[in-house]
Amino acid sequence: xxxxxxxxxxxxxxxxxxxxxxxxxGETAADVVAKYLAQSQDEQALAVRRDARLLNRLPSPTLEVxxxxxSQYMPAFHLVGGGAEWTRTVADLCDARLxxxxxxxALTGADAEEGAACLDxxxxxxxxxxxxxxxxxxxxxxxxxxxxxxxxxxxxLKAISYxxxxxxxxxxxxxxxxxxxxxxxxxxxxxxxxxYLVEEA
Numbered sequence: 001x002x003x004x005x006x007x008x009x010x011x012x013x014x015x016x017x018x019x020x021x022x023x024x025x026g027e028t029a030a031d032v033v034a035k036y037l038a039q040s041q042d043e044q045a046l047a048v049r050r051d052a053r054l055l056n057r058l059p060s061p062t063l064e065v066x067x068x069x070x071s072q073y074m075p076a077f078h079l080v081g082g083g084a085e086w087t088r089t090v091a092d093l094c095d096a097r098l099x100x101x102x103x104x105x106a107l108t109g110a111d112a113e114e115g116a117a118c119l120d121x122x123x124x125x126x127x128x129x130x131x132x133x134x135x136x137x138x139x140x141x142x143x144x145x146x147x148x149x150x151x152x153x154x155x156x157l158k159a160i161s162y163x164x165x166x167x168x169x170x171x172x173x174x175x176x177x178x179x180x181x182x183x184x185x186x187x188x189x190x191x192x193x194x195x196y197l198v199e200e201a
Contacts, residue, residue: 001109004043006187011051012154013044014090015070022073029075030089037097042104043111049094050107052087054114054147058139060084065139069132070158110185114148118183122149125177126156131165150184160194167197174198 003009008016017025017032026032037045055063063083068074080086098104106112115122126132126140136159144152157177160167169177174195181191 001185003110003185003187004041004047004107007189008154008193009044010047010151010154011055011090012070012151012158014048015067015074015155015158018071018074020073022075029080029086030093033090034093034097037093040097042098042101043107045094045097046104046107047111049091049098051147051151052091052094054151055087055143056084056091057146058142062139062142063087065135066143066155069136069139069162070155072162113150113185115150115153115184116148118153118180119144119149121176121180121183122153122156125173125180126152128173129156129160129167131167132159132163153180153184154190157191157194160197168199169194169197170199 007013014033014036017036018029022029022032026035037048040048055066058066060083063086064077065083067077067083067086077083077086080089122144123141126137126144129137132140140152140156140159143155160169174191174197177191177194
């Protein structure tokens with residue numbers, strides 16, 4: 001059974017909200033997320049909350065590295081209370097959104113999986129992207145080991161897309177990423193988000 005969406009999901013969709021024009025979507029970062037959640041289906045709010053709760057296992061400095069790596073223009077952390085406080089804010093916004101609906105079904109099937117069987121493969125891909133700063137690779141690895149391989153892999157895809165230094169992917173590396181995405185039962189547009197970086201033969 002596939003996931004509830006063929007596109008990205010969870011906290012990485014929240015990271016994507018913070019582009020160069022994000023301020024036009026709300027007065028504060030929390031306003032932007034609340035607006036997004038209000039327009040999202042229950043499954044998306046549940047997926048964001050699950051990811052945020054998993055991320056709360058990590059220390060605040062590590063969270064800040066992940067949020068910055070996965071976003072184009074993450075607001076300054078002194079404006080959102082730091083990495084841990086911001087991650088809790090996202091989880092709380094999900095709670096508020098879900099509380100407004102009487103019957104919200106829990107995530108099931110592929111949507112509830114964390115990808116434990118893919119841990120080694122995900123960590124290997126993180127370590128292979130040498131153009132990402134060492135602190136980003138370290139934070140992603142910690143995320144994979146302490147949160148979930150699925151979440152770390154999705155943040156990795158964002159980090160590759162938004163990296164200051166242009167990253168190219170060999171066809172073989174992209175094929176490995178597609179295999180991980182297939183094992184995690186991603187929809188067709190998740191790993192595909194970095195297809196434009198594949199080197200031409």
